[in-house]
Amino acid sequence: MAAPDNYDNDAAGLVAKGRAGDNAEPLSVSQLSSILKRTVEDRFGFVRLRGELSGVKRAASGHLYCSLKDEKAVIDGVMWRGNTQRLAFAPEDGLEVIATGKLTTYPGRSKYQIVIESLELAGEGALLALLEKLRLRLGAEGLFDPARKRALPFLPRTIGVVTSPTGAVIRDILHRLADRFPSHVIVWPVLVQGQGAAEQVAAAVRGFSDLPPGGPVPRPDIVIVARGGGSIEDLWSFNEEIVVRAIAECTIPVISAVGHETDTTLADYAADRRAPTPTAAAEIAVPVRADLAATLHDFTGRQRRAIARPVALGRERLAARADRLPRIEALLQPQAQKLDELTERLRRGLADRAANGREALGRLRLSDAVLTRSLRDACQRLAQTRLSPQLVENRLQRERERLSALERLHISLNPRAPLARGFVLIRGESGQLMRTRTEASGETRLSIEFADGTLDVAPVDGTVPPAPPASSPAKPRRRATRSVAPEQPPVQDDLFGGA
Structure with missing residues (x-):
């Protein structure tokens, strides 16, 4: 600010004084x-x-x-x-x-x-510079180390998806999963760009990781973080440090499917597996069920062939060994020849023995004196032989035991013995035994034999004929039509069969 023309610097004194015509008051x-x-x-x-x-x-x-x-x-x-x-x-x-x-x-x-x-x-250059600086810093902490990446489960039962519920990404993922291997999908809805998107994505990943196994909400076996393509500004939420750390700390294997194949975010570095597109993430997450079925069918065929192969080889070896075995005729011919030789030798031996016997008999002269002497010698040997009573008693004891065994067998085989224990014999009108209910239903009159007598009944109309006199108990009837063979003892009917 220039000084007024009438302001005299040389006139400056020790104490400030006003000047004539000066209206510029000093400012604080x-x-x-x-x-x-x-x-x-x-x-x-x-x-x-x-x-x-x-x-x-x-x-x-x-x-x-x-x-x-x-x-x-x-x-x-x-x-x-x-x-x-x-x-x-x-x-x-x-x-x-x-x-x-x-x-x-x-x-x-x-x-x-x-x-x-x-x-x-x-500009984009500054954004890329910031991205590279953040990547180097997080990489130095080991968040992108390949050694910490986990293998994905082969066949996850539950899949968690972190994405927008209204976009085309979730529809593409569900459609691809339905085509390959239908699975249970849990969607955690989040914003995928704009203010607060990074915080929501990080909270969703941590929420899936904190789910307890066996809780009311199934814990996913794999988590897919997905978003469609866009510019670097649109995908910036997935470059935020909070999202990268949440993915790196997640206890569940994570697939990053952010943007298209040419788009790369820091979430891709931190995830256990990067997918070029959300559809490819669904393909990575589950196998093709048809391929699994074909593989199982192939394994089943291989298993059957592996089981049948030793049997076929055994048959081949057995057939080869059987072909090398001699024929039965070749084995029996020497023995048959030997048998013929022995038979001939036996025939000649018997003929020779008979000839020798005839010759000895011809040389033997029988007389009264010889016979008398032989009889006297036999009587002497008989007199010298002492018979012990114990020998006779032992023989009698053995015969008694044998007789007792036969008696017990007779009692056990007696068909009327069970009558005393409450069993009965049912006979038809002609006296034959009724063994089944079908046979008994065709008879007009039945005879039931008890231990103390016989009772006649009529199974059709339910009338019961009068009982026979007590003084003359009824005897079991015999079949009159069969007279060719002698009557066999009656056979006891099946006590547990249906009658």
């Missing part, structure tokens, strides 16, 4: 700061600055403080808590951003600064 520092503040805010009420973030820090109150700089200048910036909650990325030093807000002054330090209302990355 606060007044000057207020004037500057109003001037700056009125002139620069809306600005957009491009620069590199430096000195980024968050206060305990939630406010964000930073500096924006380029090659020649630096300006301080502040972003209040309400606006920081709407940030789509985490500000870091070195990021090139575009800040939108207004300029103001900070009287306490005689500095001017920008109050940032929104903060955006300055």
Whole structure:
């Protein structure tokens, strides 16, 4: 501010004094700061600055403080808590951003600064730089280490899907699963882009991981994090650190199916398996049921062939050995020849023995004296033989035991013996035994033999004929029509058969 023409610098004294015609009263520092503040805010009420973030820090109150700089200048910036909650990325030093807000002054330090209302990355290059920086930092922690990736279950019973419930992704996954191997699917609905999407995806992954086995909600055997294709800004939620850490810490194997085949996010690095598309994730998760059935059928055929093969080989070996065995005639011919020789020898031996006997008999001369002497010698030998009574008693005891055994057998085989125990014999009108109910139903009169007599009954009309006199108990009838063979003893009927 230029001094008035009538202001004499040389006239400056020790004490400030007013000048004639001078109406410029001295301003206080606060007044000057207020004037500057109003001037700056009125002139620069809306600005957009491009620069590199430096000195980024968050206060305990939630406010964000930073500096924006380029090659020649630096300006301080502040972003209040309400606006920081709407940030789509985490500000870091070195990021090139575009800040939108207004300029103001900070009287306490005689500095001017920008109050940032929104903060955006300055182009895709800055976004990729932020992505690469985050990837290197998380990779250094081992979150992307291939050694920590787990194998997927071969045939999961329950599949958890983290995606939007209204998009085409979930329909593609369900359709593909139905074609390959129908499975139980649990969908955890989330936002897949925009404010709060990263927090919802991370909460869904952790929610599936925290489900207890055997609880009311089935615990998935595998989790699919899926989203359709889009730009890098649309897929940025799956590059957030909170999502990457949730996938890396999940206790269930995770398949990342974010975007198309050319899209890559940090969630793909952290997941146990990356799928190029959500449809491919469904193909990776389950096998084809038809292929499994064909494989099982092939295994069954191989098992049958493996079982039948030893039997076939055994038959072949047995047939080969049987062919090498001699014929039965060849085995019997020597023995038959030997038998013929022995038969001839026996015939000749008997003839020779008979001839020798005839010759000895011819030489033997029988006389009365010889016979008398032989009789006398036999009588002497008989007189010398002592018969013991014990020999006779032993013979009698053996015969008694044999007779007792025959008697017991007779009693056991007697068909009328069971009559004394309550059993009966049922005979037809002609005297034949009734062994089945069918035979008895065809008779007009039946005779039931008890131990103390016989009772005649009529099974058709239910009338019972008068009982025979007690003085003359009825005897069992005999068949009169069969007179060719002698009558056999009656056979006891089946005591447990149906009558």
